[in-house]
Amino acid sequence: MSEFHVRAVAEGEQRACLELLEQALHAKPISDEAWAKMARTWPAAGKFAAFDDHGTPVGIASSFGTELTVPGGRKLATAAVDGIAVRADWTRRGILTAMMATQLEDIAARGVPLAALHASEGVIYGRFGYGVATYGKGVLVERPRARLRDGLGRDGVVRFLTPAEAVERVPALYRRFTGERPGFAARPEMWWPGFFERVVTGNDGYRVAVHSGPDGEDGFVVYQTVDMRDRQAPERGALLDIRELHAATPRAWAGLWRFLLSIDLVSAVAGRGRPMDEPIAEMLTDPRAVTTTEVIDDLWLRLVDVLAALQARTYGTAEAVVLEVFDRQLPDNNGRYAVGQDGVDRTTAEADLRLDVDTLASLYLGHGLFSDLVTAGRVEVLNEAAVARADALFHTVRAPWCGTFF
Incomplete structure (x- = not known):
């Protein structure tokens, strides 16, 4: 049986490691064109891999540096663990345990006090010291039942951004939202290109809209339109599926929700992983227009x-x-x-x-x-x-x- 060893990923080995991760997640193979766009967002720094005796990666543990807001508002250095995988034909041989130990020892040696991840499975990471620190809720808001209370969300203007405008302006806008909510994550520069390539400038029909208040742009929403029509209900309106909704002020938040709930030919607005205390029902004249569809573990913290x-x-x-x-x-x-x-x-x-x-x-x-x-x-x-x-x-x-x- 072949042995393995765990070490830092060297420059030039990133693509092979990312292909291993994508394979483990059952994603499509990475084309040369896709890798050319993704390479700058997947540097060798912060990555450890398990290699077989031929030098082929058979496991990957990746992270990048960010900050999390902790109670009281301080921003604390955090290792964001963005990829853990073992090749299917190398599982159950101790590779995951070895990689996680190496990664944690490295994070500790660098003086980074926190590590965080989003878990693909709920039974893996507790044994490595991670615990579920935040939860998110799924919501479904029915239209046209959902009407905002009088005057709410009318203090600003919402307009669409082109993809080029979004790439230029959304990252700077996001930096206004660090606030005091515990768990909120900063987004380093290397995070954004992948988001824009996959979502904003991709082929899935996402739209970006910004809210502007008295002090300028203060919120944005990214959503996708899903066609819900079928033979039984050809007149059914579309579903607006929220990918992101962030606001610097309560007025901007209400303004973005008013915008979404005012779009014509829509049967419902949905969002996944929304804050547990987001008061959507409380802003409506009919609170029963909102259904909580799920509660899911969100951020796992170490x-x-x-x-x-x-x-x-x-x-x-x-x-x-x-x-x-x-x-x-x-x-x-x-x-x-x-x-x-x-x-x-x-x-x-x-x-x-x-x-x-x-x-x-x-x-x-x-x-x-x-x-x-x-x-x-x-x-x-x-x-x-x-x-x-x-x-x-x-x-x-x-x-x-x-x-x-x-």
């Missing part, structure tokens, strides 16, 4: 440096709690942490709560409650009074949301 991550965010009002954290992959994180509204530090005090690093990652951005994960058997309670204090310290008013796929 605390690579537990102390640095805990120190970077702010906390609610409560007495401090002592958390004892266990990390199988990165044992430097093992230990006790005193967490309070005035700060965080390591401690030798008796622990109040004991949990694995993946569970702490699930709670870090403010989603969920310690008390719920106590019920689920994922937090061991050593001091009953500490559970309510931990809930008050960690939970955030706004639901965390990433808003970016990678």
Whole structure:
């Protein structure tokens, strides 16, 4: 049986590694034309691969650098893991475990406190210390039942952008949306070309529209029109499928929704992975025009440096709690942490709560409650009074949301 070894991807090896990833995801082979467009968005930096004894890649673990907003508004350096795959004829040989270990050790050595990914399967990444830190909801808004309340969303103007205008202006506009919502991801320059090639300038019929308010452009939406007509319902209107909707202000958000719900010959507007607390029903005269079609795990988070991550965010009002954290992959994180509204530090005090690093990652951005994960058997309670204090310290008013796929 052939052996494998894991090492950093060298310049010139990226295409073979990307082809391996695309094959694992059951995508079409990469043409020379497609690779010419994608090459600049897939550099060798941040990539590790498993190679067989002939030098052929049989596994890939890729990441790029970004920032996530953490509770309190600070932007924290994050490794965005954008591709993990093992070739189908090399699975069950320890390749995934070896690559994940190498990747995490590299991220830690570079002093990056967080790693994040979107999981293709829900059973893989918990054992590497990742926990579900944000969720998204799918929504379906029926037209013409959906009418906005009087005056809402009428404070600005919405207009379409050409693909060329979108390529030039949307990235700068997005930078206005970093805000204070926990989990929100920055988009480095290398992220945008792939998005524009696949979506905006692609062949799937996406449209881009921007909202302008008193201070200029302050929101945008990217959507696709889906023909819903068939022999049984030839008069049925189209479905508007939202790919992205971001706004710098509540007025811009309402204006974009008003625009979508005013387009003629439309039967419904749908969006997937929207923020859990997005108040769509509340803005309508008939809240039953909105259906939540699904709730899905969105961003999986990994605390690579537990102390640095805990120190970077702010906390609610409560007495401090002592958390004892266990990390199988990165044992430097093992230990006790005193967490309070005035700060965080390591401690030798008796622990109040004991949990694995993946569970702490699930709670870090403010989603969920310690008390719920106590019920689920994922937090061991050593001091009953500490559970309510931990809930008050960690939970955030706004639901965390990433808003970016990678």
